[in-house]
Amino acid sequence: MIAPENDDGNIEYKRYIIPDSEERFQQLLTQLKWRVDVGDGIAYYLIGVEDNGEIFKLSIKQIKISMSNLKKLANNADCNIESTEKIKIKKRFYFKVKIKNKELCKKFKERKILFLGKTGIGKTTFLSYIINNKLSDNSRMFILNHKHELESGKSSSFNYQYYIYNNIKYIFFDTPGDEMYTKTLNRILSSLKLDAIIYFVSKDWKRKELYKRYSEINNINWIELDLHYENNFHINMSNPPEQNTILDTIENKIVEYEKKTKFNFILDNNFLILQTFPHPDLGWTLSGFLQDGTIEVGDNLYLYNKFKSNVKVKSIHIDNILVNKIKGPIIATICLDKLIDINIKPKYGFLSYVNYKKVNTIRIRWLYGNENLSERINGCIDNNCVSLEKIGIVNDSNVDFIYLILMANTNYNFKNKIFISDKLIGLVIS
Numbered sequence: 001m002i003a004p005e006n007d008d009g010n011i012e013y014k015r016y017i018i019p020d021s022e023e024r025f026q027q028l029l030t031q032l033k034w035r036v037d038v039g040d041g042i043a044y045y046l047i048g049v050e051d052n053g054e055i056f057k058l059s060i061k062q063i064k065i066s067m068s069n070l071k072k073l074a075n076n077a078d079c080n081i082e083s084t085e086k087i088k089i090k091k092r093f094y095f096k097v098k099i100k101n102k103e104l105c106k107k108f109k110e111r112k113i114l115f116l117g118k119t120g121i122g123k124t125t126f127l128s129y130i131i132n133n134k135l136s137d138n139s140r141m142f143i144l145n146h147k148h149e150l151e152s153g154k155s156s157s158f159n160y161q162y163y164i165y166n167n168i169k170y171i172f173f174d175t176p177g178d179e180m181y182t183k184t185l186n187r188i189l190s191s192l193k194l195d196a197i198i199y200f201v202s203k204d205w206k207r208k209e210l211y212k213r214y215s216e217i218n219n220i221n222w223i224e225l226d227l228h229y230e231n232n233f234h235i236n237m238s239n240p241p242e243q244n245t246i247l248d249t250i251e252n253k254i255v256e257y258e259k260k261t262k263f264n265f266i267l268d269n270n271f272l273i274l275q276t277f278p279h280p281d282l283g284w285t286l287s288g289f290l291q292d293g294t295i296e297v298g299d300n301l302y303l304y305n306k307f308k309s310n311v312k313v314k315s316i317h318i319d320n321i322l323v324n325k326i327k328g329p330i331i332a333t334i335c336l337d338k339l340i341d342i343n344i345k346p347k348y349g350f351l352s353y354v355n356y357k358k359v360n361t362i363r364i365r366w367l368y369g370n371e372n373l374s375e376r377i378n379g380c381i382d383n384n385c386v387s388l389e390k391i392g393i394v395n396d397s398n399v400d401f402i403y404l405i406l407m408a409n410t411n412y413n414f415k416n417k418i419f420i421s422d423k424l425i426g427l428v429i430s
Contacts, residue, residue, distance in 0.1 A: 002046075002053040002089070010039025013049040015056045017066040017073070025073075032099070033077050037322045041101040043079075045070060048094035055092040063095070074099050101321075108169035110330065111254065112192055116185075116211055117200030119177035122227045122237060124159075126200070127174045131161050133243040160331070162319070165247050171331060177205070182422045183378075183385060189214070190420055191272045191383040192289055193329045195254050196221040201229070207422065213368045214425055218418065221257035223250070268413065269293030271301075271334060271351040272383045285317075285335045286351070290328035295351070297324050303336070304356065304410045305349035312337040348383060348409035356412040361391070365400045368425035376406070379421030381428060384409045386419075400429055 005013040012035050019025040035043035047066050048058045058066075067084070074081050078101065085096040115123040162171045173192070175185045189211075197215050199208065201224050215222040226234045233253075235246065268291050275287040295301070295313060303311045314337035316323050318330070326332050334351065366373070378387045385408070392402035405411060419426040 001055065002049065004053045005049075005051045008038070010035050010042060011044045011046065013046050013051055013053070014066070015050055016047065016058060016062045017069040018062070019069065025069075028069075029073055029076050032073050032079070036077060036079060036099060036101050038324065041323070043099045045097040045099060046094055047097060048092075055089055055094055057092055058094075067095070067097075070097060070099075078102050108164060108167055111168055111170045111195045111251070112173070112329075112331075113170060113196045113198060113250070114173040114189060114192070114194050115175060115198050115200065117177050118202050118205040121177060121200040121202050121205075123174055123177065123200055125237065126225075126227065126235075127159075127161060127172050129237070129240060130170075130172060130243060130246065131163055163243075163247075165244060166251075168251065170247065170250075179207075179422070182207075183380065186380040186420050186422075187383045187385060188274065190380050190418060191274060193291065194218075194220045196223050196250070196257075198223045198225050198250070201226040210368065210420075210423065210425070214418070214420060217367055217425060219261055221254055221261075223253050269328070269353060270413070271295060271332075273347075273349050273351070274383065276347050285333055287333045288331075288350075290326055290330050290332060292328040293353075294325060294327045295334070299353075301351045301353060302355060303349065303351055304412045305347065306410065308356075308358075308412065311351070348385070350383070350410070350413070352413070354413075358411045359405065359414055360411065361402060361404055362388070362414050363394065363400050363402050363429040364419055364426040365398055365429055366424065366426045369423045372423040373401075377403075377421060377424065379419050379424065381414055381417045381419050384414075 005011070012031065017028065019028055032043065032045075035045075047063070047070070048056050050056055071081055077099075079099050080102055081097055082100045083098045085098075087094055087096055115127065117123055159174045160171055161174075162169055164170070173188060175188060197211065197220055199211070199222065212222055214220075224233060226232075227237050233249070235241065240246070271286070271288050271290045273286050273288045277285045277287070295316065297313050297316055299313045301311055301313065303309045313334055315335040316326055317333040317335070318326065323332075373390075376387070376389050378385070380386070386405060387407040388403035389406050390401055391404045394400045394402065414428045415430055417428045419428060
């Protein structure tokens with residue numbers, strides 16, 4: 001006899017598996033999926049064990065039928081039977097079967113790549129080709145989000161699409177090139193730990209030097225892609241190369257950069273909110289980027305936006321697949337449990353284990369664009385849009401500026417972050 005079955009874990013006891021109807025098969029399938037989800041992609045079935053832990057005396061026929069049915073259940077749940085172990089206790093025995101979800105347990109290395117360039121240069125069309133591996137007259141339509149984007153042909157929001165190739169998950173971020181959407185671009189740019197920025201070459205995009213300097217400050221690989229002229233990295237979109245050829249070229253450029261670059265990132269164990277969606281059943285779902293560390297279902301966190309609130313993680317999803325735990329850096333979706341007591345629903349901000357203090361002033365050391373300084377400035381720090389007013393200057397070994405925070409999506413956690421606007425880049429010292 002072994003310990004009784006735990007109703008809440010990823011281990012299921014079964015005397016045998018012999019469903020006598022389609023309805024019973026579906027019940028067993030639902031049960032298997034739940035055990036796999038609870039186990040973060042892995043479940044164990046003990047065949048020949050009663051719920052109280054007593055070993056049942058299986059016949060040869062019962063063993064064969066049970067194993068055959070368990071295999072059918074696993075296939076229907078998009079799982080594989082990874083191993084089967086026969087365990088003997090005195091004169092009786094049972095079978096311990098390890099079941100693994102095909103996709104959930106497959107860990108892919110992530111490459112986060114952001115597209116930059118003026119509007120109309122071809123970023124969205126290129127992204128559509130990368131994902132679909134074909135060009136068509138309506139190739140952009142599946143990427144653009146809003147009706148006005150389809151009518152104008154201009155991206156005003158950001159989109160991210162992913163493609164898995166050679167066991168690497170490439171996540172591509174398509175950003176708006178029009179100057180009126182600079183705030184959206186900067187909020188996304190400053191939220192992510194990027195592997196590369198692909199700049200789509202044009203002769204007259206005014207913000208190229210700003211973003212190139214930003215990539216240098218943050219050790220982000222800057223790749224220039226030309227869709228119109230035959231320069232170093234050139235792709236003719238009227239007759240483009242195969243999808244895998246493009247991805248191989250991008251991967252080689254990233255690997256070459258990593259070999260010659262020393263990285264020194266300071267990352268928080270925070271989940272930066274990029275998009276939010278109210279769901280009638282799940283509640284508020286937050287799509288975003290976990291910078292570092294881990295988050296698990298059931299964790300109690302602080303939600304920072306206009307206010308600081310206590311929240312609990314209800315569920316976590318990666319590519320629409322339910323998981324129990326995530327480890328950063330990673331893009332994921334988090335569902336929060338009960339937001340009844342929150343005055344402002346989450347739209348911007350971040351989740352964290354850390355209890356930060358509210359900040360009303362910050363000190364910035366300017367790294368780019370000092371000639372464009374004015375008394376009042378607007379920009380982004382991480383995914384936080386801020387409006388600042390200069391109230392002082394500190395002259396020591398460096399010249400730093402003190403600013404009063406006039407407006408911010410959240411007044412928490414600024415130190416060691418990069419400020420970026422349409423003309424300025426600076427480091428928040430304190």
